[in-house]
Amino acid sequence: MRCFQFHNGDKKEEPKTTKSNSAKSSFTDGEMRQSGSDCNSQDVSDTSTGSRGRSQFPVLSDRPSNLRAFTFSELKEATKNFNRSTKLGEGGFGCVFKGTVNISEDPANKVDVAIKQLGRRGLQGHKEWVTEVNVLGVVEHPNLVKLIGYCAEDNERGIERLLIYDYMPNGSVEDHLSARSETSLPLAMRLKIAQDAARGLVYLHEEMDFQIIFRDFKSSNILLDQQWNAKLSDFGLARLGPPEGLTHVSTAVVGTLGYAAPEYIQTGRLTSKSDVWSYGVFLYELITGRRPLDRNRPRSEQKLLEWVKPHLSDAKKFQLILDPKLEGKNALKSAHKLSLVANRCLARLPKTRPKMSEVLEMVNKVVEASTGTGNPQPTLRSTESMSTFEETEAKSKRRFTDVKIGDAGWLVRMWSIKLVKTC
Known part of the structure; x- marks a missing residue:
């Protein structure tokens, strides 16, 4: 698997030439983006004149973020090595697991979280992961799910990309x-x-x-x-x-x-x-x-x-x-x-x-x-x-x-x- 370094929106993209009247789409019977863990290299970058050559969220990359960087070993422990019994579901991003993590210096202060593990879908999946970090890392509202942190770590399997959210016990x-x-x-x-x-x-x-x-x-x-x-x-x-x-x-x-x-x-x-x-x-x-x-x-x-x-x-x-x-x-x-x-x-x-x-x-x-x-x-x-x-x-x-x-x-x-x- 090709590795992609984590960045916070400051990497410059190549100018795009897509015309709006011939927009590229990825329609399927359910979602218009591929789901699961299949490779998806669909390019969804902005192509307007005002956004060419810029990263998706340049405004947000310079803003302070309170996100915590988790280690992969912490998340493995939190999910019992991503055991099937902790799996909450699977979507376009990848699998979601329930876990318990420590978010303060007090080891007894643990909270339930939902942990998204990015599927092996190549560049497109990484873009979506970076977008989530860029957006939810700097915005906060009672009616937006709270992103607690992320994990971007190399290991023998490649690069692991995960997101850690507040756990929503009543589902969707x-x-x-x-x-x-x-x-x-x-x-x-x-x-x-x-x-x-x-x-x-x-x-x-x-x-x-x-x-x-x-x-x-x-x-x-x-x-x-x-x-x-x-x-x-x-x-x-x-x-x-x-x-x-x-x-x-x-x-x-x-x-x-x-x-x-x-x-x-x-x-x-x-x-x-x-x-x-x-x-x-x-x-x-x-x-x-x-x-x-x-x-x-x-x-x-x-x-x-x-x-x-x-x-x-x-x-x-x-x-x-x-x-x-x-x-x-x-x-x-x-x-x-x-x-x-x-x-x-x-x-x-x-x-x-x-x-x-x-x-x-x-x-x-x-x-x-x-x-x-x-x-x-x-x-x-x-x-x-x-x-x-x-x-x-x-x-x-x-x-x-x-x-x-x-x-x-x-x-x-x-x-x-x-x-x-x-x-």
Whole structure:
């Protein structure tokens, strides 16, 4: 195996010549990047004019990091030599193990951690590993998984590359939405997860002096801690947003089928609105309990957005797409309001999608309405975003309103809940 020295983002890359209108992609039936431990040399470096010749995260490399460097022997001991009994799962990065490590001078002060061991996938895997270190080493937010440290060490097998995170005992949102799950996420929990995930994206997009585009937002990358707080994880495909004066970053097309925004798939032009689209897909996951792409279902039900499309015209049809695990009128009303937020995120034109801060404001209103507090009408700050959304919820004289959503720009007539006066 070829060895790659660990660097913190300061290594210069060769200029790329990839054109955005012929973006290189790595589509598969599940993920658009290869998974497991197979070799994957797909080049996903930024190729916009403003980023050529620079490393992926040059801004972050100069920032102080509190990450701890672990030795490989420490991690072998923590995982009982990476015993299968400690294995939590396997993803695009490699295998993940549960372990216990000491993070202070007190030998008795040990904490549970999740340890990712990079699969033998060559340069691409190393890039993703470096990206995780660069991003999570300098950003911190309650709704981002905390990276504790890393390991980069040579041994007889080559170079070992590992990442050590806070352990998330309640797994991923995808786990709990699965039909095989023994637990069921109640409505209130799903709404909280929607809030937490939105807060994480708002932080990445708008609350720092640089912008990070997640690029692989999906339910399996949203983990739940002991208190069921949702945290975004797996930043291996993250990218810095476009420099000032540029509208997008051009990259090879990677991510997960079913979540990727149509304009990104078609052109390779990446913006924060790509994450907004993925978030809209995720909201329909929470509403329906179904995956965005499920080859095990009948052909007409395999693609989530296509399946929900004919069910959005009225209340009776909408109820047919509601997750059977959610029951009651309150669940139906809240799910409908959440679908309106999803539809705004799934606008065909990226410019017409709201920013994540606006999306969060709408989700907050849905939560307030579900608990009977605050103004039950979800709203947006911007005038442009208000027009369609307010027509659907606030103008009770109109029974229907036209809303364009979806990767084909299809037109649906959204049903609105009648306003009932109470004494």
